[in-house]
Amino acid sequence: MLKINKLSKNFQNGEKITEVIKDISFNIKRGNFVSFVGQSGCGKTTLLKIISGLIDKDQGEILVNDKKIFRASKDIGMIFQDFSLFPWLNVRENIAFGLRLKNISQEKINKIVNHYLEITGLKDFADAFPNSLSGGMKQRVAIARTLANDPQLILMDEPFGSLDNFTRSSMQEFLTNLWEKEHKTIIFVTHDIEEAIFLSNKVYLLSKRPTSIKKEFDVNFKRPRKHSLKKTKEFFDLRNKLTEEFL
Amino acid sequence: MQIQKQIKKSNYLLKGLIGFLSFLLLWVLLTSTGLVKPFFLPSPLSVIEATIKLFTEFNLFSDILVSVYRILTGFILVVLIAVPLGILIGVNNKFGEYLEHIAIFFRYIPPAAFIPLSILWFGVGEIEKLFILFISGAPWMFFLTLDSVRNTKKELIEAGYTLGASERQIYFKIIFPGSLPSIWDAMRLMISTLWTFVIVAELIAANSGLGHVIIQSQRFLQTANVIAVIIIIGILGLITDYLFKVGYKKFFPWTERVRG
Numbered sequence: 331m332l333k334i335n336k337l338s339k340n341f342q343n344g345e346k347i348t349e350v351i352k353d354i355s356f357n358i359k360r361g362n363f364v365s366f367v368g369q370s371g372c373g374k375t376t377l378l379k380i381i382s383g384l385i386d387k388d389q390g391e392i393l394v395n396d397k398k399i400f401r402a403s404k405d406i407g408m409i410f411q412d413f414s415l416f417p418w419l420n421v422r423e424n425i426a427f428g429l430r431l432k433n434i435s436q437e438k439i440n441k442i443v444n445h446y447l448e449i450t451g452l453k454d455f456a457d458a459f460p461n462s463l464s465g466g467m468k469q470r471v472a473i474a475r476t477l478a479n480d481p482q483l484i485l486m487d488e489p490f491g492s493l494d495n496f497t498r499s500s501m502q503e504f505l506t507n508l509w510e511k512e513h514k515t516i517i518f519v520t521h522d523i524e525e526a527i528f529l530s531n532k533v534y535l536l537s538k539r540p541t542s543i544k545k546e547f548d549v550n551f552k553r554p555r556k557h558s559l560k561k562t563k564e565f566f567d568l569r570n571k572l573t574e575e576f577l
Numbered sequence: 578m579q580i581q582k583q584i585k586k587s588n589y590l591l592k593g594l595i596g597f598l599s600f601l602l603l604w605v606l607l608t609s610t611g612l613v614k615p616f617f618l619p620s621p622l623s624v625i626e627a628t629i630k631l632f633t634e635f636n637l638f639s640d641i642l643v644s645v646y647r648i649l650t651g652f653i654l655v656v657l658i659a660v661p662l663g664i665l666i667g668v669n670n671k672f673g674e675y676l677e678h679i680a681i682f683f684r685y686i687p688p689a690a691f692i693p694l695s696i697l698w699f700g701v702g703e704i705e706k707l708f709i710l711f712i713s714g715a716p717w718m719f720f721l722t723l724d725s726v727r728n729t730k731k732e733l734i735e736a737g738y739t740l741g742a743s744e745r746q747i748y749f750k751i752i753f754p755g756s757l758p759s760i761w762d763a764m765r766l767m768i769s770t771l772w773t774f775v776i777v778a779e780l781i782a783a784n785s786g787l788g789h790v791i792i793q794s795q796r797f798l799q800t801a802n803v804i805a806v807i808i809i810i811g812i813l814g815l816i817t818d819y820l821f822k823v824g825y826k827k828f829f830p831w832t833e834r835v836r837g
C-alpha cells in the first residue's frame with residue numbers, strides 16, 4: 331500500500347546544506363505494523379513528515395495505493411512526539427476535530443467519538459481539557475483523534491518517547507492490542523529497539539545522518555503479544571542481535 | 578498542590594492589603610504631623626470629604642461615566658480594527674510588511690504628541706478623544722495580536738493538516754482559537770494604556786470627564802479634589818483589571834496558567 335523509492339532530502343540553511351535522508355526505499359503492505367529505529371537526529375521525523383506530505387521531498391517517489399501524494403490529508407494520519415492536542419478543546423472535541431471538518435452528521439460523529447473514547451479508556455475524561463491529563467492519557471487522545479479520522483496509513487513519531495517507563499509499557503500493550511483488533515497500517519518511529527521489536531512485524535534499522543536503511547528484520551513473535559514476551563529468551567536474543575547491528 | 582495554591586492566593590491578597598495600608602499610614606503621618614502643608618497634600622479625611630462632596634454636589638458620577646464611555650468606545654474601535662489586521666497579517670505575510678512599518682512608526686511616537694493636531698482637526702469633542710485613544714491603543718494591539726498569532730505552535734498546525742484541515746480551517750479552527758488568550762491579555766494591557774490617555778486628553782482639552790475635573794480643581798486650588806479623582810481613577814483601573822482577570826478564567830479554563 332505504501333511504496334517508497336529512492337527518497338532523498340537535504341535541508342538548506344543559507345550556505346549550509348544538511349543531508350538528512352539518502353536513497354531510502356521500502357514497501358509496506360496493507361495492515362502491517364513496521365518500525366523504524368534510528369538515533370536521535372538521524373532524520374526520523376523528517377522521513378515521517380515527508381511521507382505525510384507536510385514537507386516536500388527532494389528526490390524519489392512516494393506512492394500510497396499507487397497514487398502520488400501532493401499534500402497532507404486525512405488519509406495519512408500522524409501522531410506526534412509531543413502529543414499536539416488542541417488545548418482549547420476538551421477530549422471529546424479533540425477526538426472529533428477531524429470529523430468536524432467534513433459534512434458528517436452530529437449523530438454519526440458522536441457514535442464514532444464514543445467508540446474511540448471507549449477503546450482508549452477515556453470515557454470518564456471526555457469533558458476534560460488536555461492540561462488536566464497525564465502524558466499517557468494525552469497520547470491516547472492523540473491516537474483516538476487520528477483513528478477517528480480513519481486514515482489509510484498512520485505514522486507515529488516516537489509517540490511514547492516522553493512517557494515514564496510504566497506508562498510507556500502500558501501504552502505499548504495498549505497499542506499492540508489496538509493493532510491486533512483493527513489491523514491499521516502503521517509506521518512507528520522510535521529510538522528504542524525493544525519497543526520496536528515488541529510492537530512490530532518488521533523493524534528497519536536506520537543509519538546515522540544522512541540516513542538510509544541499514545538492515546531490516548522480520549519479527550515473527552505470535553500474537554496477541556503480552557508484556558511477558560519481553561522476558562523470553564527469543565525476545566532477548568533478537569534484541570541483542572539488533573543492538574549489535576546498530577552499534 | 579491545592580493547599581499551596583490557596584496559601585499563595587491569601588498571601589497575594591495580604592500583600593496587596595499591606596501595601597495599601599502602609600501607603601495610607603505614610604500619608605496620615607505626613608499630613609497629621611504637619612510635615613507637609615494641607616495645600617500640597619491634604620489629609621485622608623479631607624480627601625474623603627472632598628470625594629463625598631464631588632459626588633453629591635458636583636455630580637462626579639456623570640464625569641466617571643463620560644470617561645468610561647470614552648474608553649469603551651476607544652477600546653471597541655481599537656479591537657475591531659487592530660485585532661483583525663493583526664490576525665490577517667499574522668497568518669499571511671504577503672502584505673504585512675507595509676503595515677508593520679507604519680505601525681512601528683506610530684508606536685514610537687508618544688500619542689500625546691498628536692493631541693494638538695487632533696484638536697486642530699477635530700475640535701475638542703468626542704471624535705478628538707476617540708482619535709487619541711485609537712492612536713495610543715491600535716499600534717500596540719496590532720503588534721500584540723500579530724505576535725500571538727505568529728506564536729501559534731507549528732505542531733498544532735501540522736496536526737491540523739494531517740487531520741484533513743484546509744488552509745482556511747487552519748486559520749479559523751487552530752490559529753484563531755489558539756491565540757485568543759494572549760489577545761485577551763493584550764486587551765488587558767491595552768485598556769490600561771487607554772485609561773492613561775483618556776485622562777491626558779481630558780487634562781489638555783475637555784468639558785467633562787475625570788481629567789477635566791482634575792484640571793478644574795487644580796485651577797481652583799482644590800488639592801483634595803485632585804487627589805480624590807486620582808484615587809477614583811486608580812480604583813476604576815483595579816476594577817477593570819479584575820474584570821479582565823475573571824474573564825480570562827471564565828473564557829480560557831484550558832490554559833495552563835494558574836494565576837494571572
Ligand SMILES: Nc1ncnc2c1ncn2[C@@H]1O[C@H](COP(=O)(O)OP(=O)(O)OP(=O)(O)O)[C@@H](O)[C@H]1O
Nearest residue numbers: 341342343348350369370371372373374375376377
Ligand atoms: N527545517 C529544517 N531545516 C534545517 N534542518 C533541519 C530541519 N528539520 C530538521 N533538520 C535537521 O535534520 C536532521 C534530522 O532531523 P529530524 O528531526 O528528522 O531527526 P529525528 O531523527 O527525528 O531526531 P529526534 O530523534 O531527536 O526526534 C537534524 O540534524 C536536524 O537538525
Ligand SMILES: [Mg+2]
Nearest residue numbers: 374375411487
Ligand atoms: Mg524526531
